[in-house]
Amino acid sequence: MAERKARHTVFVDEFTNGILDPEEEMRYFVKDGGHIVANTAPGCWGPMITPELKGGHEVTKPVYVEGAEAGDAVAIHINSIRVTSDATASGNDKPMEGRFTGDPFVAGVCPSCSAKNPKSKVEGIGQGAVRCAECGEDVTPFTFTNAYTMGFDRQRTIGLTLNKENAEIIAREGRKYMCTPENSIQHPVVTFAPHDIVGAMARVIPFLGQLGTTPSRAFPDSHNAGDFGQFLIDAPHDYSMTEEQLEERTDGHMDINRVREGAVLICPVKVPGGGVYLGDMHAMQGNGEIAGHTTDVAGIVDLQVEVIKGARIAGPVLLPLTEDLPPLAKPFTENEMKKAKELADKWNMAEIEESYPVSFIGTGADLNAATENGMARAATLFNVTVPEIMNRATINGSIDIGRNPGVVTVTFLAPKTHLKQAGLWNTVRNAYL
Numbered sequence: 220m221a222e223r224k225a226r227h228t229v230f231v232d233e234f235t236n237g238i239l240d241p242e243e244e245m246r247y248f249v250k251d252g253g254h255i256v257a258n259t260a261p262g263c264w265g266p267m268i269t270p271e272l273k274g275g276h277e278v279t280k281p282v283y284v285e286g287a288e289a290g291d292a293v294a295i296h297i298n299s300i301r302v303t304s305d306a307t308a309s310g311n312d313k314p315m316e317g318r319f320t321g322d323p324f325v326a327g328v329c330p331s332c333s334a335k336n337p338k339s340k341v342e343g344i345g346q347g348a349v350r351c352a353e354c355g356e357d358v359t360p361f362t363f364t365n366a367y368t369m370g371f372d373r374q375r376t377i378g379l380t381l382n383k384e385n386a387e388i389i390a391r392e393g394r395k396y397m398c399t400p401e402n403s404i405q406h407p408v409v410t411f412a413p414h415d416i417v418g419a420m421a422r423v424i425p426f427l428g429q430l431g432t433t434p435s436r437a438f439p440d441s442h443n444a445g446d447f448g449q450f451l452i453d454a455p456h457d458y459s460m461t462e463e464q465l466e467e468r469t470d471g472h473m474d475i476n477r478v479r480e481g482a483v484l485i486c487p488v489k490v491p492g493g494g495v496y497l498g499d500m501h502a503m504q505g506n507g508e509i510a511g512h513t514t515d516v517a518g519i520v521d522l523q524v525e526v527i528k529g530a531r532i533a534g535p536v537l538l539p540l541t542e543d544l545p546p547l548a549k550p551f552t553e554n555e556m557k558k559a560k561e562l563a564d565k566w567n568m569a570e571i572e573e574s575y576p577v578s579f580i581g582t583g584a585d586l587n588a589a590t591e592n593g594m595a596r597a598a599t600l601f602n603v604t605v606p607e608i609m610n611r612a613t614i615n616g617s618i619d620i621g622r623n624p625g626v627v628t629v630t631f632l633a634p635k636t637h638l639k640q641a642g643l644w645n646t647v648r649n650a651y652l
Contacts, residue, residue: 272336
């Protein structure tokens with residue numbers, strides 16, 4: 220890799236072709252403690268209807284973090300997330316048979332001229348508007364089953380689903396209304412002009428569906444997770460892998476709505492420099508993303524990175540905002556600590572455990588597998604048994620769905636001693652004290 224000078228602040232305005240490839244030379248270099256500022260492209264639906272993209276998303280080019288080596292972790296502090304789109308569209312998807320090989324997110328194909336991942340163009344509006352640049356055939360790998368177009372107020376605090384007339388106005392100037400970044404090649408999903416739900420309000424609480432580090436083998440970006448990754452096992456395309464090779468993922472595609480402004484995400488480092496990337500910003504989402512997709516938007520993000528040497532985490536660890544924590548996992552107040560001390564005195568106990576919140580991300584083929592994965596990651600890092608994690612998550616935490624079918628958070632109050640042993644204490648202390 221060519222020597223490049225790391226900067227205190229890097230501005231990222233380039234995107235992948237949908238593939239996170241550890242063999243691709245990184246172009247951006249940031250200092251430990253420095254900032255990554257990016258104008259992200261909309262996530263799922265735009266890339267999904269642009270078959271030239273090979274991953275289902277269009278995330279930022281990875282950033283090399285100075286000093287980060289395999290076996291370390293990078294704490295990513297989310298300083299700000301600001302939506303820039305004026306409108307978007309989303310809904311439940313239907314793969315279009317004959318327009319892909321094995322996986323519509325990864326291996327689009329033209330049903331007429333058989334071009335693989337064909338270049339395409341937009342002609343008109345509606346669900347037949349994406350056409351093969353070579354032969355003119357309809358090539359979108361997905362269409363909607365039930366969907367909506369949503370406009371946002373100027374402050375980006377409220378969204379409203381629009382009627383047919385307004386959806387079509389937006390569709391004719393899609394890149395303008397979605398504020399698609401200049402270097403993004405995706406077609407704006409508002410081109411489809413969906414309007415099945417009209418007049419529904421929604422609060423804008425933006426977060427990043429994609430945030431993480433580069434895996435140690437090439438992954439389609441949306442498949443860098445234990446659930447979506449199942450589609451890669453023995454797949455009939457270039458990114459086929461075994462179940463064992465799937466373990467090289469870093470779970471950057473989480474769709475967890477608590478990965479928002481003010482939170483900290485601690486990510487495993489599997490390649491030199493970590494390769495921090497981001498994207499798939501959503502304007503809002505309930506737990507589970509049960510429709511399969513939500514409101515993809517463009518936006519501006521400011522992150523600060525911190526290398527944690529030797530913190531051998533197997534997957535992401537989230538430090539949510541206190542208000543986003545489950546009730547049982549919130550840090551104890553002074554009054555609660557006083558009551559616990561009185562209780563300890565009553566029973567002649569000298570010590571009270573000092574504990575703080577952590578959320579381990581677990582992913583797998585389904586929610587049960589994801590829960591087992593998250594608990595195993597916590598047990599391994601803290602060098603305790605899985606039953607201990609089960610107990611702690613039961614009395615001092617919660618298991619919550621990030622994305623259906625296979626992303627969860629295993630949240631509990633972890634003892635200070637465990638956090639110190641794992642190398643996470645300073646980061647957790649700064650988040651909650």
